[in-house]
Amino acid sequence: MRGxxxxxxxxxTAAFPLGVVLAAAEIHLPTLARAVPAxxxxxxxxxxxxxxxAWKARYxxxxxxxxxxxxTPPAAAGTAxxxxxxxGLHCVHCCSGLTAILLGLGVMNxxxxxxxxxxxxxxxxxxxxxRVARAIGVVLVAAGLLLIVRAAGLG
Numbered sequence: 001m002r003g004x005x006x007x008x009x010x011x012x013t014a015a016f017p018l019g020v021v022l023a024a025a026e027i028h029l030p031t032l033a034r035a036v037p038a039x040x041x042x043x044x045x046x047x048x049x050x051x052x053x054a055w056k057a058r059y060x061x062x063x064x065x066x067x068x069x070x071x072t073p074p075a076a077a078g079t080a081x082x083x084x085x086x087x088g089l090h091c092v093h094c095c096s097g098l099t100a101i102l103l104g105l106g107v108m109n110x111x112x113x114x115x116x117x118x119x120x121x122x123x124x125x126x127x128x129x130x131r132v133a134r135a136i137g138v139v140l141v142a143a144g145l146l147l148i149v150r151a152a153g154l155g
Contacts, residue, residue: 001080001084001087002080002081002084003080003081003082003083003084003085003086003087003088004084004085004087004088004091005084005088006084006085006088007084007085007088007089007091007092008088008091008092011092011099015099015102015103015107016107018103019102019103019106019107019108020107022103023106023107036104037147037150037151038147038148038151038152039104040101040104040105040147040151041144041145041146041147041148041149041150041151042144042148043100043101043103043104043144044101044104044140044143044144044147045140045141045144045145045147045148046097046100046144047097047098047100047101047140047144048097048136048137048138048139048140048141048142048143048144049137049141050096050097050137051097051133051134051136051137051140052134052137055093056094056097056133057130057133059090059091059093059094060094060123060124060129060130060133061130062087062090062091062094063087063090063091063094063124064124064125064129094124095120098116098119098120098136099116101116101140102116119136122136123136
């Protein structure tokens with residue numbers, strides 16, 4: 001599963017600097033800072049809608065299969081590496097909407113990390129993960145709309 005962890009490490013290594021750049025830009029550009037609450041609402045809304053797509057269902061189904069994509073883990077090192085890479089890519093795709101929320105809320109927001117981690121874990125491990133993913137989608141759509149309304153000063 002080294003390939004799996006490699007994919008997540010590369011993904012995190014790419015996402016963290018992006019979050020840092022966004023946070024720095026928000027600090028130095030007041031116009032951007034005023035747009036951030038609405039942008040976060042839009043990201044949460046999109047992540048919520050993504051939870052209902054066939055694309056999400058396909059990647060979630062792959063992530064939910066043990067040990068990965070319906071195959072037994074290969075014994076050869078090179079084959080195992082490729083298997084881990086494939087599984088890691090499936091899982092990164094599956095979690096991309098929820099992970100994008102972290103960029104909007106701040107890459108070091110511990111509360112957001114805990115909630116997103118719990119959501120990813122439950123949708124992957126719960127017996128009815130597909131239904132859990134849709135329920136998470138409902139919550140995210142509602143939260144995204146609320147954030148947008150609040151950013152517009154209407155709530």
